[in-house]
Amino acid sequence: MTLPLPTTLDEARRRGWDQLDIILVSGDAYIDHPAFGVPLLARWLESHGFRVGIIAQPDWRSKEPFMVLGRPRLFFGVSAGAMDSMVAHYTPLKKLRHDDAYTPGNRHGARPNRACIIYTSRIKEAYKEVPVVLGGIEASLRRLAHYDFWEDKLRRSLLLDAKADLLIYGMGELTLLALAQRLRDGESITGIRDLRGSCYLSRQAPDAAVHLPSWDQLSTDKVAFAEAHRLLEHEQNPYCGRILAQRYGDRQLVCNPPALPLSAKELDAIYAVPFSREPHPCYREQIPAFEQIKRSITTHRGCFGGCSFCAITMHQGKFVQSRSLSSVQQEVGRLVEKGWFKGQISDVGGPTANMYGLSCHAADRGHGCRRPSCLYPAICQNLSCGDAQGAGLLRKVRSMAGVRQVAVSSGIRYDLLEHQPDYFRELVSHHVGGLLKVAPEHLVSAVTALMRKPDGAIFERFLARFRDESAKAGKRQGVVPYLMAGHPGCTIESMAELALALRRLRLTVEQVQEFTPTPGTAASCMYYTGIDPSSGKQVYVARSDRERRLQKALLLCHLPDERAQVRKALQGLGRVDLLRRLETLLAGAPLAVAGSSRTRPPATAKAPR
Ligand code: SF4
Structure with missing residues (x-):
């Protein structure tokens, strides 16, 4: 023990x-x-x-x-x-x-x-x-x-x-x-002073440092803040990122380049360390976070997506680091030995489930890539997005002794799935369990571009294929879309358009995430400055609680309470045209989960990413 x-x-x-x-x-x-x-x-x-x-x-x-x-x-x-x-x-x-x-x-x-x-x-x-x-x-x-x-x-x-x-x-x-x-x-x-992935204070910055705008500049100039964020994102590639320095009075905050990504061998060594895999015995009550993850397996870390509202890239890095199959199998073996384990694995994944085993062909060649996302605006040709490892992993894990069912509940990048037919089939045939959670976040391209997410056309292709594959597998299952209101660039009109698109696709949602400008992300920079740090262009930002609430309510206007609020707000804004379009659609066919005979998805917890 x-x-x-x-x-x-x-x-x-x-x-x-x-x-x-x-x-x-x-x-x-x-x-x-x-x-x-x-x-x-x-x-x-x-x-x-x-x-x-x-x-x-x-x-x-x-x-x-x-x-x-x-x-x-x-x-x-x-x-x-x-x-x-x-x-x-x-x-x-x-x-x-x-x-x-x-x-x-x-x-x-x-x-x-x-x-x-x-x-x-x-x-x-x-x-x-x-x-x-x-x-x-x-x-x-x-x-x-x-x-x-x-x-x-x-x-x-x-x-x-x-x-x-x-x-x-x-x-x-x-x-x-x-x-x-x-x-x-x-x-x-x-x-x-030389550890990768560390920051320290000093009287002097190293000669090689890239100087970010100083604290004094940032305090008075939002353009300087947007520029500081752009520089930060540009230096996040651990293979070519440079030292950053930011002056505070007579001191310099020095930020060394990120740690190099771990090899599979290094990651395996970390996961080979023994754990009791339980909360400390001093606790008498359940801890929800443990209950949520105790039957799940983390197979990799990092995310090539670089979504502008997400902290993963700025914390774990964009290079995906995957454990070996045998390391994952060993962990499943330890899980199976637990007295409380009944054969169900609740998740096999990481920040994005279908990135297991993916890599950048050019990563270690010092190529100087500065892209914040490997997937947006298009999938980079240096990204190997094959699905042999991901699909193989799912097959192996579900065939292990003591395992009866394996779900994939981590987020899925459906633009990548277009290049992963085998993984897609495995997922739909064996790992959805009725409803697949996906996070398009929005479907209007002016917004998805600022989010660095795939646009509505890609989502529609995915949805059609999901229905098709489900039918081929003889499964009655649907999609639960996770969506976000209030992201920079998002207007009342774009939310109404999104609501109309969801209606057309016969998708409905029960929970909508409200954008929170968490520290350090590109979207937070947009929220604060009203500037997209990548392009330097102005961005519309919904700041008032009233507008943020209305944006959210627009997606929930199939619910009577929300509909009354939307009606009042749109009338107040003089947008009777939008109101009419929404009400016409809402008077149409009954709400349904795409590809499913169910009339409503179950209540959902939180966005997968
Ligand atoms: S070269 Fe392409 S795949 Fe590699 S890090 Fe840059 S954007 Fe990503």
Whole structure:
């Protein structure tokens, strides 16, 4: 049996450890499973001989909860958890959420707002001289000056605001391990300046650095902010990205190039590390995030898509890194041994399920590619999008002993599916389970272009083929489209057009995601500046709550309550023409899920990406 890592000094002593080397502090509960970043990093460091402890969801109102494991020999690592703490706490309309899926009992309030800043401050109160290293998605996406939606203003790099010693961005395994080894070998953290995937503060920027607009410029000039984002995206290719520097008064925030993508062998080594695959035994209540992932297998990381609203590319990187088939099979084997496993695997995928095994032919040739997306505006010819590995993986996993059913519930890129006939067939014939969730997000090309997503024509081709393949497989199954309201570029007219297109395609939705300008994305830059950073062109942005609500209501106008709101709002806007068109269509055929005899899809949880 694999014991969890220590969370108290007693647990550490039971392992014969009188002092820990590294303590990781997290805003999430401690679930000893590779799907969660802090436990994954902790186990990874442990497997390299470090004594690691975890302080999960400490009470941040005093320093004592940060001292339960004593003073670490090397450093504290701090993460807000699997989500940015502001995203975790507030809805897109800035209302306080009442739940938290990463906390036992789904309770809100187990972590503070701006967790990285608060945790670092308490640690520094307790152990002033111990280095603090920031990591996780909150640190990654806030590594440079960024727009903060909740304060509706720019904020400085998190490294300055938190007063930490180093910031690690991206997935971090290699960077964190190298840091731990060098500190163990006696180097000072102030001298470690060359780690890929890290940011530090300095009086001087390296000679080779690309200078982003300074904090003073950004504070007064939105065009400069859009330019800073463009430069950041241009330097995200780890094979050719350069060092970035951003001046804050007399200091420079230096951001080293991203860590190189992991090989399959390196990724396999990480997933070979033993985990108990359970929440820490101290918890008495269920943790929703664990219940959601405990029967799922992560097969790869990274996403070639580069959607402008998505944090994945800026955190995991655009190069997909896939585990080997045998590594995935070993994990399935461990899952099958669990007493609670009844043969159903809830997901086999990653950020985008059908990117398993995909690669860029030119990736390691130093070709200097600066495209933020490998799929938009068209699939790059250097991208190998064959489906042999993806389809083979699905076949192998579902044929394993103890496995009865395998679902694919990660997002699917349907533009890629046009090049993946075998995967498409496997998916439709064996892995949909009635309803396939796909995320076109929008179908109007002026909006999908800003999202860097495929347009409506590609979605319609996919839908036709999905129906066709389902019929061939003798399956009655449909598509649940995930859509977004309020994205930059999205107007009342484009939402009405989308509603009309959905009606024409006989698709209906029950939930619509409202765009949230999360830190560090291209879409957030558009929201703040009104400028598309890629083209420099002006972009329309719906800012008022009223318009954002109306955009959402337009997609839900088959529901009586929403329809009344839409009617009133469109009349108020003098858009009786749109109202008439919508009402004419709504008076037509009964609502149906495409390709299905069902009249409504079941309530859906959240967008797959
Ligand atoms: S060359 Fe093409 S596939 Fe490779 S990283 Fe650039 S856009 Fe992506």
